Amino acid sequence: MVQQVTREVEHEITVRADADTIYRFLAEVENWPRLFPPTVYVDHVERSADEERIRIWATANDEAKNWTSRRWLNPKARRIDFRQEVSPPPVASMGGGWVIEPLSDKESRVRLLHDYRAIDDDPASLAWIDKAVDTNSRKELGALKENVETAIVTADLLMSFTDSVEVAGSAKDVYQFIYEADRWTERLPHVSRVSMQEDTPGLQILEMDTKTKDGSTHTTKSVRVCFPHQRIVYKQTTLPALMSLHTGYWELREHENGVTAIAEHTVIINTLNVARVLGPNADVDQAKEFVRNALGNNSRATLNHAKEYAERQS
Numbered sequence: 160m161v162q163q164v165t166r167e168v169e170h171e172i173t174v175r176a177d178a179d180t181i182y183r184f185l186a187e188v189e190n191w192p193r194l195f196p197p198t199v200y201v202d203h204v205e206r207s208a209d210e211e212r213i214r215i216w217a218t219a220n221d222e223a224k225n226w227t228s229r230r231w232l233n234p235k236a237r238r239i240d241f242r243q244e245v246s247p248p249p250v251a252s253m254g255g256g257w258v259i260e261p262l263s264d265k266e267s268r269v270r271l272l273h274d275y276r277a278i279d280d281d282p283a284s285l286a287w288i289d290k291a292v293d294t295n296s297r298k299e300l301g302a303l304k305e306n307v308e309t310a311i312v313t314a315d316l317l318m319s320f321t322d323s324v325e326v327a328g329s330a331k332d333v334y335q336f337i338y339e340a341d342r343w344t345e346r347l348p349h350v351s352r353v354s355m356q357e358d359t360p361g362l363q364i365l366e367m368d369t370k371t372k373d374g375s376t377h378t379t380k381s382v383r384v385c386f387p388h389q390r391i392v393y394k395q396t397t398l399p400a401l402m403s404l405h406t407g408y409w410e411l412r413e414h415e416n417g418v419t420a421i422a423e424h425t426v427i428i429n430t431l432n433v434a435r436v437l438g439p440n441a442d443v444d445q446a447k448e449f450v451r452n453a454l455g456n457n458s459r460a461t462l463n464h465a466k467e468y469a470e471r472q473s
Contacts, residue, residue, distance in 0.1 A: 164280045168292060171270045172300040176307050178261040181269060182237045184307055185257050188213055192394050192406050193427075194306045195299060199223065199382045199394040200406075209233065212244075216362070216384045218396065223362040223382050237261075249284035251276040269303060271296050316403075318447055319425040322455050324462045328469030330411040330418045334388045336465040337409045340365050347464055349457055351376060361385040366397070371453055379405075400436050401450055403429040420465060422458035426450055 174181055184190045188201040197217040204212040209232050216225040226247070231240040242254035255273040262268055273292050277284035310317075326333055336346070340363070341355040352368040363383040368376050380397035392408040399405075404427040412419045433446045 163276055164285065165274055165276050166285065166289065167272070167274045168289075168296075169270055169272050170293075170296040170300055171268055172304050173262065174267050174269055174304045174307055175265060176267060176311055177264055178237050178259045178267040180311070181259045181267055181303075181307055182234060182239075184310070185239055185259075185303075186232055186234070191215075193310065193404060195302050200384045200392045216382070218382055223359065223364060223384075225362065225384075246275075249278050249281065250288055251278045269300060271300055313427070313430075316428040316430065316443060317425070318428075318451070319423065320451060320455070321421055321423045322458045322462065323419055323421040324459070324466050325417060326420055326466045326469050327417045328466070328473045330388045330413045332469035332472045333411055333418055333420050333465045334391075336468045337391055337461070338385055338387075340367070340383075343367065343461075346468070347461060349460055361387070365393075369457060372456065398429075400432040401429055401446055403427045405454075418469075420462050422462055424454050424458070426454070 184194060188203070191198040191201045195217075197219065199216045199218065201213055201215050204214055204227065206212070211230050211232070212227060213230060214225060214227050216223060218224070227244045228241050229244060233239070237259040238256055240254070240256040243250075243252070246253045253273070253275045255271065258270040258272065260268045260270070273296065275288055275292065277288055341353055343350040343353050349370050350367055351370055354366045356364040361384065363385065364380070365383055366378065366380040368378050370376050377399045378397060379395050379399065381393045381395045383391055383393040385391045388411065390408055390410050393406065395402075395405040405424065407422065407424040410421040410423065412421070428443055428446045428450065430443065430446075433441050433443065437445055437449060
């Protein structure tokens, strides 16, 4: 019987935050798009008090990928263990854990553990996995440190808001309008250019030029995860100057009179560009108002055109 080779490695970093706060950021998967730049969206497939299955959508080399992992949560020990259900080749299996250890009231050590095997214990494959795990662990820990520390000191830069319309039509037709973003140049007056890639059904990479009320145009790029007739969630990977984070979703809630169509945005203001974009005397509140109006106007325009489209189909 051939002995299987399991590699065990560990990486760590020190974060200027208390251990409970770091644990909470990692445990609450809705935070992950803020913490880890490649992460687009995470949702729960199953969950109990201390165990869950999660689906993760993320980018890699400009491609959108998704996988499912199991996690075991231990808030008392401030530890989260994980294991991929199906690992992509050349990985035979992959698991590990996050361990958060308090160094003081305001500083913690975060350890990221991995154990893995290569298919057929191939030495070349194992070397490839070694490099990938090392590179990705350093990036993840660096992003965790930067974004947790930033979140603590810049909580006032974060804002979320929604707009909605009532549609006397079907969720399927509203969804189709929003899903077919490659047709937005002919359907939405504020969109002047669209490029959309969908190599995997329901995973879209969308780049577009959007016109604002003052006549200027900005280019954005997003990864979108589509859940037919219910939800499309996205994360912008190329952002307008006033934002350092922009995630959101389109959600459709059916009821006896039709459907409520909702657009949600979560944004972090990029303070480095406020003066350049809005003038030397502008402050964060003005930037928030500007972003709220710009995104809200475009969302409401999209929702109203989707409403007209869906009601014509009924």
